[in-house]
Amino acid sequence: MSEMQDQVIRQHCKALRMPSIGGQFRRLEETAVREKQSHVDYLEALLTAEMEERESRAIARLLQEARLPRMKTLEGFEFDRSGVSAAQLRGLAEGGYIVKAEPVLLVGEAGTGKTHLATGLCVAACRQRRRVRFTTASGLINELAEAAHANQLSRALGRWERLDLICIDELGYVLLAETACELMFQVIADRAEKAAVIVTTNLPFSEWPQVIPNPRLCKALIDRLTDQAHIITTGVDSYRFRCTTAQRKAAKP
Incomplete structure (x- = not known):
C-alpha cells in the first residue's frame, strides 16, 4: 500500500x-x-x-x-479492612438500583470510606454510559441558591432531574438553614421513584433533626430517601486511618 x-x-x-x-x-x-x-x-x-x-x-x-472529587473505584477499596460487604457493593455496581430508581445511603463516621464507595459506584455507572453528577450537600445547595437568585431555579432543577444518577456527599456535616433544606428536598423529591440518588452522611437518621431543624421537612426528606433504599453502614472506625497506618508500616525497612 x-x-x-x-x-x-x-x-x-x-x-x-x-x-x-x-x-x-x-x-x-x-x-x-x-x-x-x-x-x-x-x-x-x-x-x-x-x-x-x-x-x-x-x-x-x-x-x-460527573465532577468526581477523585478517581476512586470499588476495585481500589480494601473491603477486608472495612465492615462493608464487597458482594453487596459489587452487586450495586451492576446498576440494578439505577434501573429501579432506588436510593443508596452510606452511613458512617468520617474516614470510614463513604465517599470512596460512593465515587466507586459513580465510576461504575459512567462505565455503563450513564449520566452522573457528584456534589457535596453544600455544593448542591449553593448552586441552587445561585440559580434561584438569578431566577433560573426551574432550569437548574431540570438539569439535576435529567441525570441518571446523582451523588450527594457529606449530608449532615453542617447545620442547614430551612431554605437550603427546601432546595435540597426539591432535588430529591423530583427523583423519588424516577431516578437514583446516592447520599453519604455521618449521622444516623435519628440525629438528622440536628442539621435539619424543620421536623416536617426532615421527616419528609428521610421518607423519600429511605423508601426502597439500600442502606449501607460503614461503621465508626476510620478506614482511612487504618489504611494510612498499614501503608506506613509497610514502608518501614
Missing part, C-alpha cells in the same frame, strides 16, 4: 469521523497478513477498534462531566 493511499484512507477516515481506523488500519493489516485472516476478519478488527475507542472516549467524557 503506497504512502499516497495511506494519506487518502486517513483523510477519508477523518471525514467520516473514524480516527481509530485511520490510525490503526496499517497495524491491523500487518496482523491480518501474519495470521492469514480473511477480508471479513480484517474488516471486523477495524470496526472493533473504532467501537472500542469510541466507547473509551464516551466513558472518559462522562467521567469528566
Whole structure:
C-alpha cells in the first residue's frame, strides 16, 4: 500500500469521523497478513477498534462531566479492612438500583470510606454510559441558591432531574438553614421513584433533626430517601486511618 493511499484512507477516515481506523488500519493489516485472516476478519478488527475507542472516549467524557472529587473505584477499596460487604457493593455496581430508581445511603463516621464507595459506584455507572453528577450537600445547595437568585431555579432543577444518577456527599456535616433544606428536598423529591440518588452522611437518621431543624421537612426528606433504599453502614472506625497506618508500616525497612 503506497504512502499516497495511506494519506487518502486517513483523510477519508477523518471525514467520516473514524480516527481509530485511520490510525490503526496499517497495524491491523500487518496482523491480518501474519495470521492469514480473511477480508471479513480484517474488516471486523477495524470496526472493533473504532467501537472500542469510541466507547473509551464516551466513558472518559462522562467521567469528566460527573465532577468526581477523585478517581476512586470499588476495585481500589480494601473491603477486608472495612465492615462493608464487597458482594453487596459489587452487586450495586451492576446498576440494578439505577434501573429501579432506588436510593443508596452510606452511613458512617468520617474516614470510614463513604465517599470512596460512593465515587466507586459513580465510576461504575459512567462505565455503563450513564449520566452522573457528584456534589457535596453544600455544593448542591449553593448552586441552587445561585440559580434561584438569578431566577433560573426551574432550569437548574431540570438539569439535576435529567441525570441518571446523582451523588450527594457529606449530608449532615453542617447545620442547614430551612431554605437550603427546601432546595435540597426539591432535588430529591423530583427523583423519588424516577431516578437514583446516592447520599453519604455521618449521622444516623435519628440525629438528622440536628442539621435539619424543620421536623416536617426532615421527616419528609428521610421518607423519600429511605423508601426502597439500600442502606449501607460503614461503621465508626476510620478506614482511612487504618489504611494510612498499614501503608506506613509497610514502608518501614
